[in-house]
Amino acid sequence: MKIKLIIMLMSIVKKFTHLVTREKYFIGLLLFLSLIALLMNTSVSASSHREAPNIAADPKADATDVYAFISPDKPNTVTLVANYLPFEEPAGGPNFYTFDDNVLYEIKIDNDGDAEEDIAYQFRFKTNIKNNNTFLYNTGPITSLTDPDWNMRQTYTLARVEDGKISKSTVLGKDLSTPPSNIGPKSTPNYESLQSAAIHTIGDVKVFAGQSDDPFFVDLGGVFDLLTIRTPPGNAGGGIDGLRGYSVQSLALQIPISQLTRNHETPTDSKNPAAVIGVWTAASRESVRILRDNGEIKNSGKWIEVSRLGAPLVNEVVIPLGKKDIWNSSEPENDAQFANYVADPEVAKLLNLLYGITVPPQGPFGSANQRDDLIAIFLTGIPNLTNSGVTKASEQLRLNVAIPPAGSPNRLGVLAGDNQGYPNGRRLADDVTDISLQAVAGAAYPLFHPSFTPDPLAAQLGDGVDTNDKVFRTSFPYLALPTSGFDSIPHP
C-alpha cells in the first residue's frame, strides 16, 4: 500500500533527526514533504459541508413508451401499456429495479376530445420487506409470489378515477402482487409461471405491473446523433437496436371498450366521434414541506406531475431540450404552447439538409404553411380516423376503437394502408421511428394536400431497425418476458 510506504519513508527521515542539526533536518523534511505534496492527488476533504448531487434524471418516474391497441385475441377490449425506467439492465443486482413507492403512476384517458382526463387508472406501490436485517432482494429461490425468500416483495393498489375527482375514485384491487425481477435460474426459477401468477383478473379487467422486455426498437445511437441513418435511406436494415436486451417496468391493463368510451358503448362505426379515445401516462410525486412543524406528521403537499407521455418520440424529437421540464410537468390541455414545434419541425429541415429530401412547406403554428398533417397526427387527431370532432390541440396517443385488429398487421401502420396501426393507437410491433421519419418527410402530407407528391425517398426512410429483438406474445400482457440477469450480457 502506497500510503504505508510514504509513512514508512517519513518515519525513516524522522529517525535521522538526531544525526543532523535542527536546521538541516527541517530543510530535508520540507524538501521531502513538498515532494510528497507534488505527488499526492489533488483532492480535498469531503467533510464540513454536504454536497448532494443535482441530477435531472428520475428513472423510476421516467415514462419510456405508451401503447394502446384493440386486443387481437379479445377484440371487445383495449390493451393499454405504459412503460417506465429506461435502460434497465437485467443484471441490476443486488438492488434490482422496482417501481417507486413514492410515485403515483397513472394511465389517463380523454374520451370526449376536450384534452382533459375523463378516466384515470392509478397505481400505488408498496415494498414489503420481510427481513429488516438484510438488504438482499431475496434470501433464497423465489418459487411463488408469497415465498418468504422474496425479501422485497412489491405489491400495488389499482384504482379508477372518473373526471379527475377523488370523490369518484374506486379501488379495483389491493395488495396485488408484482412478479420479482427475472434474476436467474436459482433465484427465480420458472420465471414464466412466476410472471403469469402476477396477471390479475378483476371482473372484466386484467392488470399486470412488473418487469418486461423493453418492446421499443430503434437505432438510438444513429437517430439521436443528428439523424444518422447507417444504411440510407433506411429501409434495408443495417441499424443497431440501442434498446436490445434492456428491460422496463410495465403497467398493463386490458379493459372492455365500453368502460372507456364516452357513451359507455362499443362503437362499430369508425366515423363515430365516440369511437376515439386519447391515452397518455403521467407520473407524479408529492411535494414536501422542507421544514416540518413540531410534532406534525402530515408534511406533504400536493402531487406534482414530473413526467408525461402520449405519442412516441414527441419529447425526443419535437420538444427542444430547453422546454422538456415544462413539457413534463404540463397538462395536455395546455399543449398549444408547443404547437410551433410540431407545425415548424426542426427534424424536417434536417432531413432536407442531410439527405436532400424535398419536404413539404412548413411554418409557425397558425400560419398558412404550418404542417397541418403533423398537427393532426400529434395534436388533434387525423380526420375520419383519430379525430373525435374537437380541434383543441393536445398531445395524446389517439385510438379509434371501432377499427378491428388487422388480419395481417403492417409495421408501418397507416402509411402502409394498415389503419389499425400507428398513428391510430400504437401496437407493440409498430415501427414508430420509421413512421415518424416518413411522416415528417411528408409521406402523410397528401392526406391533407392531395396535390402534393412526397419525395420518393420519404417512403423509404427508416433507422434500419424494423423489429424488437424478442418476439411479442399472443396474450395479455403481450410483452416479451424480460431477459434474466443471469442470461444477460451487460451493455458495455
Place this chain on the structure above:
Amino acid sequence: MTKKKLIILLLLLSLISLLVGYEFLQDANNRGTEEVADTQNKTDRTINDLERRISSNYEDITLYFQLSDVYFQKVRETADLALYTRIDELMDQVETKGPENADIFATRAQVAAGKHDFVKALELGQKAVELNPTKPSYLGIVGDAQIELGKYEEAVESIQKMMDLKPSYSSFARTAYLREIYGDIDGAKEMLEKAISAGSPYPENIAASLVDLGKLQFRTDVEQATLTFNQALSVYSDFPPALAGLGRVSFAKEDYKGAIEYFEKALQILPIAQYATDVGDVYSKIGETEKAKLYYTLALTAYKKAESSGVNTDLETALFLADHDMDLSQALEKAQAVYKIRPDNIYVADTLAWVLNKSGKPKEAKTYSVQALRLGEFDPLILFHAGVIAGKNNNPEEAKRLLAKTRTLHPYFSMQYASLLSVL
C-alpha cells in the same frame, strides 16, 4: 553525518518517493477501470462518448452541458479537482456561441461551489435563476450556496421552490440536509429514504445518500448504521465514505485494528485529508502517537495541496489544526478569514469558537459558540464545543448539561473526544 552524506540521503529519498508517488498517481487514475466493475464505468463511458461527439460536432452546445454534468459526477467519485479546469474550458467555448445562456451561469456556479467560493456560487446561481426561474436544478444550486453562507431561511425558500416545481432525488436530499441543520433528524432520515427510493442513474449517488442515512442512524443505532454502510458498499463497491463509516462503527465497538483497516482502505482509494486524520485519530486513541503524527502531517499536506489547487480549505484546516494542537495561530488566522466571508454559517462560527477556546480565549469563544447555537441545540459537535467552552468559562453546571446532551444525541460523535463524554 557529513553534509555530503545528508545530500545523498535526501536525493535517495527523493528518488524513492518519486517512484512511489508516480505509481501512486497511476493507481489513483486507474481506479475506475481497474478495481471497480460496471457500476462506476458508466461515468467514464458517458464522458468518452460525449467527448467524442463534441470533437465531431462542436456546434451542439447541449453536449457541452451534458459533459459538464458528467464531469461533476466524476469529481464526486474521484475528488480530482483538475476536472474543473476542463469544465471551465467547455464553458469558455459555449460562451463564444451565446454568453447569456443560463446553463453557463449554473455550471460556473457549481465549479465555484466545488472550490468552496460560495459567495461566487450564489451570485452566479442567482443569475441563472433570473434567466430561467422554473428550472429546479438552478434553485438547488442557489439553495446549496445559501446554506453554506448561513442564509438558512432563504435556503429553505429556495429548496421549497425547487420541491414544488419537481419533487426528486435532488430536492429530497437537500431537504434532508436542511432538516438535519434544524434538528429534525427523523425528518431528515425520511427524506434520505425518499431519495434512495427514487434512485439515480449513478449508483454513487445512492451510495452517498445511504452513507448520509447511516451517519444519522449511527447516532442511536450502531447496528442499523453498520447495515446501511454495508448496503452502500453493495451499491458501489469500496465506496470510500462507506468504508470510513464502517471505520467509525468499528471504533465505536472498540475494534481499533478494524477501524484502521477501513480508514486505510478509504485513504488508499481517495487520498484526502479527512481519512488521513481518521487514521491518525485511531492511532492516537491506542497510544501510538508517533504514527498518529505522521498521518496528521499527511493530512496537513493534503489540505495545502487542495489549497494550491484553488480550493478554499480554511474552514477544514482551521478545525483540524485546533483539534490536533498544531499551529494555533494559523488556525485562528484561517478561522477568522472564513468568518469574515460567511459569519452566518453555524459551523463557521463554531469552528472559530473552538479555535479561540484552544488558543486560551474562552470568553471570546463563548460569543461565537452562542452564534453557532442560534438555530437550536441540535448538532453534537457544536454542543460538545459549547460544553467545553462553558467549563473553561467557569460554568460547570452548563458544561455538564451540554456535554450530557451531546452524549444523548450522539455518543460516538467524535473519535477524538468521545471518551471525554464517558466520564459523565
